[in-house]
Amino acid sequence: MNQKPTDLLLSVIDFFGILIPGAVLAFLHGNFLLSPFGLSMATLQTLAGWIPAFFVSYVLGHFLLGFSMPLNRLAVRFPSKETTAYYKAVCTGLKLPPEVPYNCTNVFYSAFSFIRIHSPEATAELERQAGEYKLFRSLTLLFVLDIPLAAVSGSFSLTRLVISLLVVCLAAYRFRKLFDWTYQLAFDFYLQLHESATGDEP
Numbered sequence: 207m208n209q210k211p212t213d214l215l216l217s218v219i220d221f222f223g224i225l226i227p228g229a230v231l232a233f234l235h236g237n238f239l240l241s242p243f244g245l246s247m248a249t250l251q252t253l254a255g256w257i258p259a260f261f262v263s264y265v266l267g268h269f270l271l272g273f274s275m276p277l278n279r280l281a282v283r284f285p286s287k288e289t290t291a292y293y294k295a296v297c298t299g300l301k302l303p304p305e306v307p308y309n310c311t312n313v314f315y316s317a318f319s320f321i322r323i324h325s326p327e328a329t330a331e332l333e334r335q336a337g338e339y340k341l342f343r344s345l346t347l348l349f350v351l352d353i354p355l356a357a358v359s360g361s362f363s364l365t366r367l368v369i370s371l372l373v374v375c376l377a378a379y380r381f382r383k384l385f386d387w388t389y390q391l392a393f394d395f396y397l398q399l400h401e402s403a404t405g406d407e408p
Contacts (some may be wrong), residue, residue, distance in 0.1 A: 217337075218330075219333055219336055219337040221337065222337070222338055223340030223343075224270075225264055226341060227345055228265065228267025228270060229261070230345070230348060231263075231266045231267070234348075234352060234355075235356075238355065238359040261368055263271070271340060274340075274346065274347040277346060279311075281385045281386070282309075285343075285386060285389070286390075289389050289393070290391055292393035292397070293389075296313055296396055297313060299397075299400055300320070304330065310389065313393075314373045314389055314393070320399065320400070321392065321395050328395045331395075332388065335384065335388040337390050338384050339384035342377045342378075342381035343377075346374055346377040349370045350370075350374055352366075353370050
């Protein structure tokens, strides 16, 4: 397989879902998190320090992305009427292995695989939407963690508590909306691409 220079760049999901939340966490609590290693954010602010700062943000972002995944299971339990309608329409044409249960998450990833094979343009749009909801999902967890981290590091205040709780509420609300829209978009892309490929309604 021939690789292009663009293949080495960060994807939309890497940038929005991993790097940005990791950078915010490093900005807020970098000194506290790095102190056990004898480092501080000040040591990473030089030109030579940008490379390790990038990797610190990227690693922290991966932890936020992974530990925030249970929020998906919570969000998928309360789909909108539109998402439920799309899900039922997709289930009539999409086949899963016998041992894989039909649920919204499994159908979403199977539809996503179909979209990847048949339309790079739709895949790019869907990845952009997924990157956005993962950004706000990670930010929701980040500002939940900000409260105990601020208390342990000695930077806790009532004002910070109020701001963190407000950001948690706003980020969770935005995550929920974008998550639902991403599932709707994936199901709609699948239906349209399936109809174009077969010439029939799925």
